[in-house]
Every structure is written in structure tokens, then in C-alpha cells.
Amino acid sequence: MGYIEPAPIKDKENPLESMMQRFDKAVELLGITEEMYNILKVPRKQVIVGLPVTLDNGRIHTFEGYRVIHSTILGPGKGGIRFDPDVNLDEVRALAAWMTWKCAVVDIPYGGAKGGVACDPRSMSAGEIERLMRAYTTAMLDVFGPDQDIPAPDMGTGSREMAWLMDEYSKAKGMTIQGVVTGKPLVLGGSLGRTEATGRGVMVSALAAMEKLRLNPYKATAAVQGFGNVGSYAAALLRERGVKVLAVSDITGVYYNENGLDIEDALAYRTRNNGILEGYKEAEVLPAEELFRLPVDVLVPAAKEDVITRKNAADIQARLIVEGANGPTSALADDIINDKGIMVVPDILANAGGVTVSYFEWVQNRIGYKWTLERINRRTDRIMKDAFNHVYETSQKYNVSLRIAAYVVAIDKVASTYKYRGGY
Numbered sequence: 220m221g222y223i224e225p226a227p228i229k230d231k232e233n234p235l236e237s238m239m240q241r242f243d244k245a246v247e248l249l250g251i252t253e254e255m256y257n258i259l260k261v262p263r264k265q266v267i268v269g270l271p272v273t274l275d276n277g278r279i280h281t282f283e284g285y286r287v288i289h290s291t292i293l294g295p296g297k298g299g300i301r302f303d304p305d306v307n308l309d310e311v312r313a314l315a316a317w318m319t320w321k322c323a324v325v326d327i328p329y330g331g332a333k334g335g336v337a338c339d340p341r342s343m344s345a346g347e348i349e350r351l352m353r354a355y356t357t358a359m360l361d362v363f364g365p366d367q368d369i370p371a372p373d374m375g376t377g378s379r380e381m382a383w384l385m386d387e388y389s390k391a392k393g394m395t396i397q398g399v400v401t402g403k404p405l406v407l408g409g410s411l412g413r414t415e416a417t418g419r420g421v422m423v424s425a426l427a428a429m430e431k432l433r434l435n436p437y438k439a440t441a442a443v444q445g446f447g448n449v450g451s452y453a454a455a456l457l458r459e460r461g462v463k464v465l466a467v468s469d470i471t472g473v474y475y476n477e478n479g480l481d482i483e484d485a486l487a488y489r490t491r492n493n494g495i496l497e498g499y500k501e502a503e504v505l506p507a508e509e510l511f512r513l514p515v516d517v518l519v520p521a522a523k524e525d526v527i528t529r530k531n532a533a534d535i536q537a538r539l540i541v542e543g544a545n546g547p548t549s550a551l552a553d554d555i556i557n558d559k560g561i562m563v564v565p566d567i568l569a570n571a572g573g574v575t576v577s578y579f580e581w582v583q584n585r586i587g588y589k590w591t592l593e594r595i596n597r598r599t600d601r602i603m604k605d606a607f608n609h610v611y612e613t614s615q616k617y618n619v620s621l622r623i624a625a626y627v628v629a630i631d632k633v634a635s636t637y638k639y640r641g642g643y
């Protein structure tokens with residue numbers, strides 16, 4: 220459509236470019252005006268902070284932290300905080316925009332935001348991580364707020380870090396404010412079901428897609444990349460629904476068993492073994508690049524961005540990819556995957572179970588009441604199924620992939636909200 224120059228084809232793929240390429244396609248289908256295009260493209264706020272933190276050896280290291288609020292038109296900014304060495308502003312911008320589209324796809328009243336700190340939590344002590352999280356929270360006191368911007372866990376962070384954030388924020392404001400953050404421990408106002416919510420949503424959308432492909436879960440096989448929060452629950456819940464999980468992976472390698480892995484056993488091993496699968500004896504260890512070549516029906520990338528690229532997309536044998544991670548497929552791989560007839564349930568749909576239960580957590584904090592796990596799971600499953608069906612019907616209507624259809628659903632909702640509200 221030409222409002223921006225198309226991103227040049229490069230070997231090194233970038234999540235922000237990937238997001239924009241899909242965004243451009245959806246915008247063209249919807250016939251969005253140039254003014255609206257620019258409103259939706261540019262993040263509302265981008266904050267970069269220096270975070271001096273005293274390390275255990277007494278030295279002070281200054282980390283760089285980010286928070287990007289892409290949009291607040293549908294409600295407060297919402298999105299996780301990532302601790303990872305690769306965090307940078309472009310990545311956080313892409314992740315924040317994906318949050319806007321994701322919340323719109325599942326129809327929850329939030330805008331999109333994301334935060335991150337470039338650090339390696341694997342090599343930091345708990346005390347160093349706590350000091351870093353508290354410094355980050357202090358730097359973001361004017362950004363965060365239960366009606367402004369509500370963080371949550373992402374890669375490298377979990378309920379422990381969210382507890383520190385809530386504590387630091389509450390102390391600064393002089394009162395306990397549970398609704399400033401989600402993904403908290405239960406005792407601090409966390410919600411039942413949040414820990415497993417993203418993996419559960421992956422399972423629900425995988426089963427919905429398998430039904431469309433006439434793939435019987437009890438005869439299907441899967442491989443999962445990443446055995447952290449999203450990957451481990453996705454693997455366990457798929458297994459529970461009959462899918463044989465042949466491989467899972469973490470940073471230490473791919474663990475493969477042609478007869479299917481016992482996921483509970485692998486999880487117990489990981490817990491005993493400092494959080495990693497290294498040394499797990501019930502599986503053969505394969506090199507990392509083998510994961511996407513395995514002869515399985517379903518692939519679940521649940522680690523990080525740009526792991527399926529135009530360099531390895533042609534080797535994929537699966538019929539279905541369900542994106543637990545944000546941005547695991549680069550835009551340059553889309554055509555290869557579509558030409559092979561592989562169905563992809565895109566990130567902004569497949570991994571939306573996490574933010575959905577975060578929304579339930581925030582609602583419970585505001586009304587001061589706790590819902591049962593049964594109610595939370597039932598509501599999450601219904602939201603995920605409705606969102607899948609809406610995106611599927613949109614893909615049929617426009618004759619596009621589920622990914623482009625998900626962007627169409629999201630952008631249409633956000634753009635029409637702008638039109639009704641009138642003020643920009």
C-alpha cells in the first residue's frame with residue numbers, strides 16, 4: 220500500500236519488521252486510511268531507563284531497561300516483562316504491538332505494552348534479580364498503575380518477580396495495590412490458573428485447529444521448543460488430551476523419544492536438576508536445529524522469536540504450527556509455510572490464554588473476590604475457542620492465512636474503537 224517502504228529482504232530477521240509486514244498486509248485488506256495507519260503504527264510511549272544495581276561481588280552494574288506502551292485505546296497498557304540478554308528497544312516495540320493485537324483478538328479491555336531488561340537471569344543470584352526488579356519498578360513508578368499499565372511475567376520472569384514488583388510499587392504509593400501487576404503468587408492476589416494459562420490456551424487452540432485439519436489428537440504427535448512456563452504446560456496439557464509428545468527442548472538441547480516422552484517425569488527431572496533438562500536419560504539428545512525437522516504432526520515453538528526462518532521453514536514436516544512464543548516465525552518464512560499447506564495458529568491468538576487469565580486476575584483484585592479454578596478454566600477455554608472461530612471465519616472470508624486473519628480482526632477492532640471515540 221506504500222505508506223512505508225517495504226522492509227528489505229535481509230538474512231537477519233527482526234521481530235519489528237516481521238510484525239510490520241503482517242500489519243501492512245492486514246491494513247491493506249481493511250482499506251485503512253493513511254492517518255489511521257500512522258496512529259496504529261507508532262507506539263504511544265517508549266521509556267528507556269538506566270538501572271544501577273549492586274551485584275553480590277560489591278560492584279555496581281548498570282542495566283538498561285525498557286517499557287513500551289503501544290496503545291491504550293481499548294484500556295490500560297498490558298504486557299509482560301522480559302529478562303533476557305537479547306532484550307532491545309526494537310524487540311520490546313514489536314512485543315508491545317503484539318500485545319495490542321492479542322488483547323483485541325481475544326476481546327479483553329486492554330491496550331498493549333511490554334517491558335524488558337537486557338540481563339542474563341541464568342547467571343544472576345536471586346538477590347541480584349530482586350534488586351534489579353525493584354530498581355526497574357522504581358524507575359517505572361509513573362508508568363505502571365492498575366488503570367494505566369499493568370505488567371506481568373514473560374521470558375525470564377515469573378510470580379516471584381511480580382511479587383517484588385507489587386511490593387516495591389505498593390510501598391512507594393503507601394498502600395497495597397494488587398491490581399498493578401498480574402501473574403502474582405496466589406497469596407498476594409494472584410489468580411488460580413494463571414501459571415498454566417498460556418500453555419492451556421496453546422492446547423485449546425491446537426485442538427481447535429486439529430479439528431479443522433481432521434487430526435485425531437490420540438493419533439497425533441508433537442514437538443515443543445522451550446520447556447519453560449509456556450512450553451512445559453503446553454506439552455503436559457497436549458499429552459493429557461492424547462497427543463504423543465515426541466520431543467521437548469530447552470537451551471541445553473532437544474530431548475527426543477520416538478515412543479513419546481513422559482512429560483510429568485521430564486518436569487520432575489527439570490525441577491530436581493536446577494531447572495534444565497541436561498542429563499535427562501529417558502530421551503535421546505538431538506542438536507537444536509533438528510527440532511523443526513522432526514516427523515511430527517504438530518510443532519509448538521514456545522521459546523523465542525525468529526526461530527522459524529526462511530532458512531529452515533522448508534524442512535518442516537508438521538501439518539500444524541501453534542505459536543506459544545511471541546514472534547517465533549519470521550515474516551520471510553510465511554510464504555514458504557503457506558505454500559507447504561501448513562496451518563499456523565499465530566502467536567497473537569495461540570498464546571493469548573496468559574493475558575486472558577491475567578485479565579481475570581485483575582478483575583478479581585478489583586472486586587476483592589476469588590474465583591474457582593473451574594470457573595477460570597471454563598471462561599478461558601470459551602474465550603480461546605470463540606477467538607479461534609472468529610479468526611478462522613475471517614481467514615475464510617478474506618482467503619488469507621490465520622495469521623493475517625488475526626491481524627485483520629485485531630486492527631479492525633482497534634481502528635473502529637478510534638473512530639467511535641473520535642479523539643486521537
Ligand SMILES: NC(=O)C1=CN([C@@H]2O[C@H](COP(=O)(O)OP(=O)(O)OC[C@H]3O[C@@H](n4cnc5c(N)ncnc54)[C@H](OP(=O)(O)O)[C@@H]3O)[C@@H](O)[C@H]2O)C=CC1
Binds near residue numbers: 375447468494521524
Ligand atoms: N509467560 C507467559 O505467560 C507468556 C509467554 N509468552 C511467550 O512465550 C515464550 C516463552 O516464554 P516463557 O515460557 O514465559 O519463558 P520461560 O523463561 O519460562 O521459558 C523459556 C524457555 O525457552 C527456552 N529457551 C530459551 N532460548 C532457547 C533456545 N534458543 N532454544 C530452545 N529453548 C530455548 C528456555 O530454556 P532454559 O530454561 O534452558 O533457559 C526455557 O525452557 C516467549 O516468547 C514469551 O514472550 C507468550 C504469552 C504469555
Ligand SMILES: O=C(O)CCC(=O)C(=O)O
Binds near residue numbers: 299370372
Ligand atoms: O499476562 C499478561 O498480562 C501478558 C503476558 C504476555 O506478556 C504475553 O502475552 O506476551
